[in-house]
Every structure is written in C-alpha cells, then in structure tokens.
Amino acid sequence: xxxGRAIAHPNIAIAKYWGKKAISGNIPAVPSLSVTLAxxxxxxxxxxxxxxxxxxxxxxxxxxxxxALTRAVALVDRVRMRAGSNVRARITSxxxxxxxxxxxxxxxxxAALALAATRAYGLDLDAADVASLARESSASAARSxxxxxAALxxxxxxxxxxxxxxxxxxxxxxxTSEGPKAVGSTSGMIVTAKNSPFHATWxxxxxxxxxxxxxxxxxxxxxxxxxxxEASAFAMHGAALAxxxxxxxxxxxxxxxxxxxxxxxxxLVFVTMDAGPHVKVLVLESDRAxxxxxxxxxxxxxRVIQTRPGEGAKIVEETAS
Ligand code: PMV
Numbered sequence: 594x595x596x597g598r599a600i601a602h603p604n605i606a607i608a609k610y611w612g613k614k615a616i617s618g619n620i621p622a623v624p625s626l627s628v629t630l631a632x633x634x635x636x637x638x639x640x641x642x643x644x645x646x647x648x649x650x651x652x653x654x655x656x657x658x659x660x661a662l663t664r665a666v667a668l669v670d671r672v673r674m675r676a677g678s679n680v681r682a683r684i685t686s687x688x689x690x691x692x693x694x695x696x697x698x699x700x701x702x703x704a705a706l707a708l709a710a711t712r713a714y715g716l717d718l719d720a721a722d723v724a725s726l727a728r729e730s731s732a733s734a735a736r737s738x739x740x741x742x743a744a745l746x747x748x749x750x751x752x753x754x755x756x757x758x759x760x761x762x763x764x765x766x767x768x769t770s771e772g773p774k775a776v777g778s779t780s781g782m783i784v785t786a787k788n789s790p791f792h793a794t795w796x797x798x799x800x801x802x803x804x805x806x807x808x809x810x811x812x813x814x815x816x817x818x819x820x821x822x823e824a825s826a827f828a829m830h831g832a833a834l835a836x837x838x839x840x841x842x843x844x845x846x847x848x849x850x851x852x853x854x855x856x857x858x859x860x861l862v863f864v865t866m867d868a869g870p871h872v873k874v875l876v877l878e879s880d881r882a883x884x885x886x887x888x889x890x891x892x893x894x895x896r897v898i899q900t901r902p903g904e905g906a907k908i909v910e911e912t913a914s
Pocket of ligand 1: 605606608609610625691699700730732733734778779866867868
C-alpha cells in the first residue's frame with residue numbers, strides 16, 4: 594500500500610498570533626511571523642491499510658488516544674476527502690524533543706502529518722495548499738512548511754518572508770519542563786478572548802508589531818527584531834494573564850532575569866515565550882556560546898537546545914501501491 598514519510602521542524606513566533614478570527618477553518622485573528630528551527634525534528638509516517646477499520650496513531654512509541662488521536666484523524670479525514678478515498682491509515686510520529694509542552698510540537702507534528710498524508714493518499718499539492726490543510730489543525734503549523742522566516746496572514750495563508758541566512762540569528766531553547774503544558778493554546782486563546790480586559794488592545798497592537806518584525810527582518814536589523822519580539826511576547830502573555838491564563842513558572846522568570854542581566858552587560862539578547870514555560874532566547878551567532886553557558890547555569894533550566902533558522906517541511910520517502 595502507499596505510504597509517505599515527512600519531516601518538519603517547529604517554528605517559534607517572533608510576532609505572535611493569539612486569538613482566532615474564525616473557529617471554523619482555524620483562522621488567526623492577527624498576523625504572525627516565525628522562524629523555522631533547524632535541529633529539532635518531527636518525523637511522521639503515514640501508511641495506508643485497506644484492511645483496517647480505524648486509523649491508528651503511535652506517538653513517541655505509545656499508542657495515542659483521546660485528543661491527540663482525534664486531531665490527527667480530523668486532519669487525515671480532510672486529506673481523504675480531497676483524495677476521494679476512505680482507506681484508513683497507520684500513523685507513526687516521533688519528536689526528538691518534548692511533545693505538547695509549548696515547544697511547538699503541534700506545529701511540526703501537523704506539518705509533517707499533512708505532508709506525509711497528502712503523499713500517501715496520492716495528492717500532489719503545493720506548499721501553501723498543504724499548509725492550509727495543516728492550519729485547520731494548528732494554525733502555527735502552516736508556518737513550518739517554509740524555510741527561514743515565515744508569515745501567516747488573517748486569511749489563514751502562509752508564505753516565506755526571508756531565507757534562513759537572512760540574519761545571523763540563533764535561538765537557544767531553554768527547556769524548563771518535560772511535561773505537557775497546563776493549558777492548551779486553543780483553550781487559552783478562547784479564555785483570553787472571553788475574559789481578558791486587554792484582549793482588544795492585543796488585537797489592535799499585534800498587527801503593528803508584526804509590521805515592525807517584518808521590517809526588521811527585511812533590513813537585517815537584529816536589535817529591532819529582538820525589541821519587537823519581546824513586545825509581542827509580553828503583550829500576548831499580559832493579555833492572557835489578565836484572563837487568568839498563565840504559562841510562566843519560576844524557571845521562566847529566572848531565564849528572563851538572566852537575559853536582562855546579559856543585556857545590562859552589553860549583549861544584544863532577547864526572549865520570547867509561547868504557550869508553555871520554556872524560554873526561547875534570541876541571540877547573534879557571535880554571542881551564542883557565552884549566552885548558552887549562562888542559560889545552562891540558570892536554576893530550573895533542564896537543558897538548552899541550540900538552534901538556528903532551518904528548512905521547511907519536506908517528504909523524505911514515499912511509496913506508491
Ligand atoms: O496554532 P497553535 O495552536 O499552535 O497556537 C500557537 C500559539 C503561539 O505559539 C503562542 C503563538 C504563535 O503564533 O505560534
């Protein structure tokens with residue numbers, strides 16, 4: 594039977610999206626811009642099984658049930674509909690970094706699954722089209738199809754903004770917990786939109802921060818990018834916190850404090866955080882080694898993954914029946 598294997602990397606939003614314009618189709622309320630990260634990889638196999646009655650998912654070696662299985666099947670259902678097939682699939686996916694902990698495993702997971710599934714079901718779609726299928730499962734996944742810097746607009750369409758070598762940017766992922774995150778991003782967004790007194794302010798300023806980040810990338814201005822990245826992260830988390838949605842732990846604050854200390858010493862270094870307790874530190878290659886050493890010594894930091902702008906999702910193997 595036919596099968597497809599795809600790999601995808603997580604992406605970290607420099608200009609965040611938080612909030613949906615439409616739940617149906619999973620369309621973001623604000624534009625976002627991210628960097629796709631080399632060095633952290635999801636590998637996903639989709640094998641069609643004509644004899645099977647149901648789809649199965651093995652995630653990091655364990656049979657998945659509940660939400661993880663439901664979301665994967667929903668994506669494969671959309672692919673099946675496009676392909677006019679009702680054949681079931683065996684899905685196997687592994688991450689070489691903690692799953693569901695705010696390290697953007699949903700972005701790389703759904704990007705790799707969408708690509709592997711479209712190939713296994715014999716569809717030959719362009720990247721923007723496959724990105725759209727993945728976006729309906731996780732909006733941030735649409736950005737992982739593109740190398741380097743990628744944007745996602747408020748029509749749900751993703752595109753590349755600049756290639757990986759546009760800036761000498763390095764991202765130090767400070768892992769502060771191996772467990773799953775406290776509040777999933779979609780429910781965090783819904784609660785923020787409903788209860789945060791700052792939600793309207795967030796919706797008003799996020800597009801301006803996006804423009805600033807895009808201009809910083811275009812003009813290769815790392816300091817402008819870092820300042821805007823922190824503005825985006827703190828505005829997003831501020832709006833969420835005002836609705837009682839908090840992702841920060843003591844370790845999160847400790848890393849932010851250490852980055853500020855380095856900045857006071859003259860280093861150009863900035864932070865960003867997604868829907869989890871980890872901190873992603875943005876630094877130039879020239880300061881990477883010193884910065885990583887300092888982050889490794891922060892209490893509560895389990896390890897530091899050193900990454901750089903990387904490649905978009907791609908097929909690594911396919912067989913046709
Ligand atoms: O699309 P999701 O469900 O992976 O949510 C992403 C939310 C943030 O990571 C916090 C922001 C972003 O733009 O990636």
